[in-house]
Amino acid sequence: MPTAPGPAEDLYVLYRGPLASCNYDCPYCPFAKRVDPPDLLRADRADLERFLGWVEATTDRRLSVLFTPWGEGLTRSWYRDAVVRLSHLPHVGRVAIQTNLATRTGWLADAKPQVAALWATYHPGQVTRDRFVGRCRELDGLGVRYSVGVVGLPEHHAEAVALRAALPPHVYLWVNAADGHTYTAEEERRWTALDPRFGDSVRPHPSLGRPCHAGETAISVLGDGTVRRCHFIPDPIGNLYDGSWRAALRPRPCTNDRCDCHIGYVHLKPLRLREVYAAGLLERIPAAWPSP
Template sequence: MNAVLYYRGAMSSCNYDCPYCPFSKTKDSKETLEKDKQQLLAFMGWVREQGAAGHRLSIFFNPYGEVLVHKWYREAMIELSGLAHVQKVAVQTNLSAKLDWTRQLAKDKAAFWVTYHPGQTSEAQFLSQCMKLYEQGIAFSVGSVGIRSAFDAIARLRSLLPEDVYLWVNAFKDRKGYYTEDEISYLTRIDPYFQLNIPDYDSLGRRCGAGSNVFYVQGAGIVKRCYSDRKVIGHLYRDGLEGLSEERPCGMKKCGCYIGYIHMPELAMDHVYGDRLLERIPAGFAR
């Protein structure tokens, strides 16, 4: 089976304190971090065994917080990128951690989904980190939440990044009808695919890869159909991919998050992103 696994462990803290993010307001105990580490080690053990079973995996670390400040995630990415049956390993990160370790990654498999948080890091420091990935030839996209206070910072970053690095803007959806037509045009000039992210797509009863070949794995091994449709469908270590896989139409009325709606085949997002769908790099930006 070709499967996509989104993995999220017990950790729920960040080294940034963005006012709109709940994870900036928590600090994990040593016990929680040790639990997170042991959960990841168990997951890694399971992944190693899947090659013999004929599975090909794409793995995305989608944490509640920032994981690359922890050695066990850096080591996991290095190892996963070197496994023959792992097609891709990607991580959501604010890119604040040191990047000397990235030279050990298999560059054809590793990718970074980088989030920019104006006010939490300087523009110069963030750009420097991005350029370290760029100079190593490691695939990455950069993105930020499109709140009005960040418009100028996002536009400046776009002007400073190399043209072949995709900068995406996540539509701010906490307020209905947040954007004016002029603001949509402005953000579309920065991110040519911004308007794909604005809608909350009708999804109830629609086909989706979630639960069929896309799985949302919690640290203890519990598997949910989707990060939003939180119905538990089984246990990774007990049921395995074959036992978990089943066509499961969406149980939510709407789907408005990129990591969810990209797996709805009727939206044909693969026509835009090709084989870089997971790390959100449109085909025209692939290097």
């Protein structure tokens, strides 16, 4: 599969606009079957266009962009266009988006496969396994990098096992620990058999006072340009569009007691997970996958 090196000086930008609608109704998600009004969709599109302009103009350092919408972005044409557009910029090392993979994939033929990538989640009960795996095969045919994951609910385990068997060996299958679920040793063993990195997710990471890349070489950006250290520390550190984000970048210890979401703890320096994922950081693919 294609890859691209991720130098240490990359600025990792996690972008989240106001979009919060989703075509699925997963019982564990607060945004299930939410419908955004037309004015919010227009605002989301305008915010994204402004962000793309900033990425195109910020050529003095290499950028890697991950779209982390509350809802499903790829059902909206402007997110598909954004992935394609950013993938062709010479100073963008990676552009990825979190998605349920419900939408068509042919648009990715216009993207640069060495740069564009998907972080896909399989939701049993919302889509058949055959249909989801079919989408994955389309991605393989397009040469696009992607990971696939599931939420580690007990009732999802059998489907996750079947999904792993149906996917090609080169596809990394990750498992997110379910919110509010305490795992027995046997449950943890079973999920780890599917995802060797499940241990990273199953217990929250103590983070208070610990050094983190967030706010130094990784930032969270809202639709209006507000820059935060990460999605989980709401205090702003600057704004993308007035240039104040540049002076705000510096090493900082975490101010939260714990970090229990992958897009947060992957940047905690003591965990050294950037070394684990390397060029696959944004699309959640370990550098050593498939295992030797």
